[in-house]
Amino acid sequence: AQRVTQPEKLLSVFKGAPVELKCNYSYSGSPELFWYVQYSRQRLQLLLRHISRESIKGFTADLNKGETSFHLKKPFAQEEDSAMYYCALLGMDDKIIFGKGTRLHILP
């Protein structure tokens, strides 16, 4: 089965503290994974793709095939990082499967 699990519905972190949003996937084969973000009153937008190995707004995500994880990390949280974050997997049938999302709340 192809599945994306985000175990935390809500994550509260103090400004300046490190952030880690967890994502685990179930997929047989080489996965293509994404993180999408939705800021308040804005559209859902692509944050980063693992194949690009990029860092966007200070966020990075490393694919760990052994642990089937693709956690999103940022060393120092900023207030503007408060948003809803979705991990997503490109399935074998070319559909993008989304996790249920984690709401990140940055505390001042």
Next chain:
Amino acid sequence: KAGVTQTPRYLIKTRGQQVTLSCSPISGHRSVSWYQQTPGQGLQFLFEYFSETQRNKGNFPGRFSGRQFSNSRSEMNVSTLELGDSALYLCASSLGGAGNYGYTFGSGTRLTVV
């Protein structure tokens, strides 16, 4: 360049009616995908169209249908509406396959069935 445009933004319909939602993708994007977003289920894939052909379909009943026109604009239709169809319907466009480039999402159409 213009983003993905979905119309209308809000809709209120009665059980049993039917509804048509519209999506205009980014110019040059040939793939349009539709998702249903609800608080309980999150984002669930409805279908994808590419060059006027349905390329992929999710696990939704036949009441949900769609189509794509030659200019890549897409519509989705829901017939015999049920209360459970109340949701935010999101359209996403992509240059080619969604995996290569990721999606660009529209603002969505919020459908309320009463």
